[in-house]
Amino acid sequence: MPLKLTLALLGLAAMGAGAETPEPRSGESGFVRYWPGELPVVISVPHDGARTTAEIPDRTNGVTVRDSHAAALGFALRDALVARFGKAPHVVVCELSRKKVDCNRAIAEGAGGDPKAEKVWHEYHAFIDDAERAVLAKAPNGLYLDVHSHGHPKKRIEVGYLLKPADLRLPDERLDASVATRSSIRWLSQRTPSTFAELVRGETSLGGLFAARGLAAVPSPGEKLLAEDPYFNGAYDIEAHGSREKSQLDAAQLEVPVTMRDTPEHRTATATAIAEALETYFSKHFQQKLR
């Protein structure tokens, strides 16, 4: 095997990505990478950065907890989509520690006014914009998934659409009547033949399709969000790159529990189930075939 290819494969193995993974594009800072793809799906991972630098001060404002295994899960999802559809999603990863930058917050909180941290933040969002443009150049619409890890007591995927817990507890008629415009799937809600309640918590919602494949999820037909349940409903990434404000990709934040992400086997099982769910989700709501 030629040395260059051997080195490339070693690099990929070290990173945990699939053997077909192309060279990523890298931002000037060196801390953000973008693996372009062909599917109308964009995946980002803002909070699993393992790298650090003395050139950027530690953040003093906001959460700095790392999302363990989130990047490995993002790559497992990429591999599962390639295996199922023969095409890759777009993947954007921030490799810099959340102690230095939080790309899933507005820049003032996320970069704390540090110019180098701001550069990383801008590169991350520019790559997601590039990925969205690449999707919309080939397809009429697409889906953006922001991948995170949570440590909440209930081991279920928390699917966030920017809707508050109080919204999710509304009866179907009220959810259908007024809530879609506040969500990161606003544009999809106008295109799907389904009701908004179905899109958010029905059998063919992301949560419903995940749950039918063994991945407990909320919202979904079988899981309620109780008043005492902690729940992440999504943040800056899906506000900026979802369809609440404009007709661009529809978006959801996926917060994955430890039991679905902690080992390679669990990540593969989770990713395989999500890939299968996305096939149905796209054909039902996007009226697009991923195959």
Ligand SMILES: [Zn+2]
């Ligand atoms: Zn996170």
